Amino acid sequence: MSVADRLARVREQILEAESRAGRKPGSVRLMAISKFHPAEAVLEAMSSGQTLFGENRVQEACTKFIPLLERYPSAELHLVGTLQSNKIRQIVPVVSCIQSIDRAEIIPIIDRQAGTAGKRIKLLFEFHTGEESKAGFADADSVFRAIDSMAGLANVSLTGFMTMAPFTDDEAEVRSSFRKLVALRDECAKRYPGLDLSTLSMGMSSDFRLAIEEGSTLVRIGTAIFGERPA
Ligand SMILES: *Cc1c(COP(=O)(O)O)cnc(C)c1O
Numbered sequence: 001m002s003v004a005d006r007l008a009r010v011r012e013q014i015l016e017a018e019s020r021a022g023r024k025p026g027s028v029r030l031m032a033i034s035k036f037h038p039a040e041a042v043l044e045a046m047s048s049g050q051t052l053f054g055e056n057r058v059q060e061a062c063t064k065f066i067p068l069l070e071r072y073p074s075a076e077l078h079l080v081g082t083l084q085s086n087k088i089r090q091i092v093p094v095v096s097c098i099q100s101i102d103r104a105e106i107i108p109i110i111d112r113q114a115g116t117a118g119k120r121i122k123l124l125f126e127f128h129t130g131e132e133s134k135a136g137f138a139d140a141d142s143v144f145r146a147i148d149s150m151a152g153l154a155n156v157s158l159t160g161f162m163t164m165a166p167f168t169d170d171e172a173e174v175r176s177s178f179r180k181l182v183a184l185r186d187e188c189a190k191r192y193p194g195l196d197l198s199t200l201s202m203g204m205s206s207d208f209r210l211a212i213e214e215g216s217t218l219v220r221i222g223t224a225i226f227g228e229r230p231a
Contacts, residue, residue, distance in 0.1 A: 003044040017212035033222035036229040056081025058091045097122035099162040102136050104146035114155035122159045129180040130166035160199025174207050178214035
């Protein structure tokens with residue numbers, strides 16, 4: 001099946017899940033995760049109307065997307081993988097959002113680099129909600145402290161949260177992971193009424209239908225669009 005066909009099928013499945021959950025059609029954004037797949041695959045997705053992309057490694061993101069974004073300025077790239085401090089300068093000019101903020105220390109560095117690049121960057125805090133992945137903030141208190149530490153930073157804005165559910169067939173476990181993210185968002189929305197924390201990035205190829213039922217506003221889909229990743 002072509003990338004165009006797979007994309008059409010995923011879009012259909014998103015619409016069905018929105019409808020099943022009683023949510024407005026179009027309330028969930030589709031991000032195509034193109035890691036390990038070549039620029040040609042991204043171009044194929046772009047020609048089927050896909051504009052939002054995600055990569056998880058800084059080097060790969062830059063090599064692949066700097067030329068693509070020059071040719072297609074309406075496309076948008078987010079980083080969804082761990083960010084080391086020494087890669088911040090490289091990634092900031094290329095992305096509109098970093099979804100994988102997992103510690104407070106990198107935020108002022110991102111802010112400074114965004115200032116230098118003359119842009120504003122959106123941030124999502126990654127929250128650890130499952131047993132398997134160790135990535136992300138471990139508890140709500142460390143999230144509050146990180147939000148507090150952002151006061152006065154002009155070039156970054158927190159717009160929501162991201163999580164990865166454990167990779168399991170146990171539907172209850174997956175839902176419970178998504179519910180933890182929703183609960184964190186609700187708690188933060190109450191505590192910080194001035195912030196717009198409406199983005200909930202949750203759901204991948206294997207679990208995006210559940211994520212949409214649990215309130216996801218952005219699903220990150222790789223395999224179901226581009227096929228298995230080359231080893
Ligand atoms: C790879 C990746 C995805 C997409 O995974 P698929 O199972 O291929 O859909 C989503 N989010 C993150 C953070 C990833 O690293």
